[in-house]
Every structure is written in structure tokens, then in C-alpha cells.
Amino acid sequence: FGNNHQCTAIVNVNLGSAHAALNEIDAAREAVETAREQVANLIGGTAKELVWTSGATESNNLAIKGVAKYWERNKGGPGHIITPLTEHKAVLDSCHALERDGWEVTWLEVDEGGRISIDDLKAQIRDNTALVSVMFANNEIGVIQPIAEIGAACKEAGVLFHCDAVQALGRVSIDVRAMNIDLLSISGHKMYGPKGIGALYVRRGRPRIRVEALIDGGGHERGMRSGTLPVHQIVGLGKAAELAKADLDNGG
Numbered sequence: 261f262g263n264n265h266q267c268t269a270i271v272n273v274n275l276g277s278a279h280a281a282l283n284e285i286d287a288a289r290e291a292v293e294t295a296r297e298q299v300a301n302l303i304g305g306t307a308k309e310l311v312w313t314s315g316a317t318e319s320n321n322l323a324i325k326g327v328a329k330y331w332e333r334n335k336g337g338p339g340h341i342i343t344p345l346t347e348h349k350a351v352l353d354s355c356h357a358l359e360r361d362g363w364e365v366t367w368l369e370v371d372e373g374g375r376i377s378i379d380d381l382k383a384q385i386r387d388n389t390a391l392v393s394v395m396f397a398n399n400e401i402g403v404i405q406p407i408a409e410i411g412a413a414c415k416e417a418g419v420l421f422h423c424d425a426v427q428a429l430g431r432v433s434i435d436v437r438a439m440n441i442d443l444l445s446i447s448g449h450k451m452y453g454p455k456g457i458g459a460l461y462v463r464r465g466r467p468r469i470r471v472e473a474l475i476d477g478g479g480h481e482r483g484m485r486s487g488t489l490p491v492h493q494i495v496g497l498g499k500a501a502e503l504a505k506a507d508l509d510n511g512g
Contacts, residue, residue: 288491295498302501303425303444304435305461311481312489315458316426316447320350322460322485323422323443324393326471328358331390333472338362339390344376345369346400348424351393364388374403378413385417392421396428404428411440420469426450430504436461442469448493453500457493460484 414421430451477486
């Protein structure tokens, strides 16, 4: 993968050793937080809003099922989700899994260009709609959805908006605040970073977004994703995000 020098520099300081010196442990922590800032800068978020994952498949599962689990626990039962028929399989299968657990899923049709209708989306939102999940750029035909309009519609209706932005990251400008995106899935290798690393953006602020963990353990990543962090992969993703941001800023 790209950024091999950056990752190797971290591995070579022996960060994984049980006998690592305190300064090496501090270096690992600092490297992880620097990468968090780099990825956050790419999408217009803040470092505290990023949760490290193993990739976009896990991020999509965490966003959709994590929101659903919290909804069930607080509302007393399943709710409703809206997503297009043309989503990535990680989103489609997550929604199918929720259907088996009693959730209702509205599968939006797309037009001849592959885009959803905002009017259709608004018409499908109900009182029990917990989440709308729409990918930024399609992984097969490349069509870009009207993300800002979708975000505005969801915000107006008081519904959470999740966006799988894997195919768009580093290729088009993304501003999670301006686009009213509540949750956004990220993958390293789709923007020339390492394989096996990704992130989920979870917006902070009011109303607070609650995502229940799918993996139990040490309560890492603000309790949303337990597991030891792969520092070298995180550093690679951070550097890839930094380079992508610089390229976009220069008109690339």
C-alpha cells in the first residue's frame, strides 16, 4: 500500500512490545491522534468524532446495526430504515439482517441515472424512521447522490443520516457539517492507504447520536469499538488522508 515509509517508521520503534519504553508508548498514542486529526480534516469533522474500525464493511455495520440496537433498547422494539436498492452489499446485507429481526426497510428505487428522488425519500420518512443510509458515490457506476439535499431532508425530519463515502473520499470535497451527515463510513485502501483499516465518523453535539457497540471488550473508541488499535495501519490511513486533502486543496 501507499505510505509504506510512514507505517514502517512506526513499526520500527517497537510499539507492540510489552517492554516498550514510555516514550515509545507516548509516540504511539500521539501517532494515533495525529492520524485522527488528519482523517477528520479530510471530511470537515473533528478528531473526537472518529472511531477506528477494520474498514468500511465494519463501519457500515456499526453505523446501521449500532443505531438500530440503541433504538430498540430505548424505543422498546424495531423501527424503520430507508436505503436505496443500489447500495454497497455491506449496507444491503446489514439492512436485510435487521429485517430478519423485525425491522421495516424501505428500499428506494433510483432513476435512469442511478440517483434517488428527494421527494420520494421525504415521502417515505415515518415517525418511526431511525436512519437513512445513502452512499456518496456508487461503487459500480460512479453516480454521485445529492448528499447535501438528503442531509437537509433528514435533519428537517429529525432522522439520522448515514453515508458510505468510501468511493468519494479523496476524489470530491466532503464537509460533514455542511452536508448534515451524522455518520460517515471510511476505508483506507480505497484512497491509497493500508488495507484492514477504516473509520466511522459519528457526529458530536445535540441531539446526541447513540451507537451501541457490536464488539464487546475493553471499551475502546468511546465504548463504540473495542480492540487493540493497529497503530501502523492507522498512521498509514492518516497520511493517505493528509495527501488526499492536499491534492483536493490544490485542485486535484
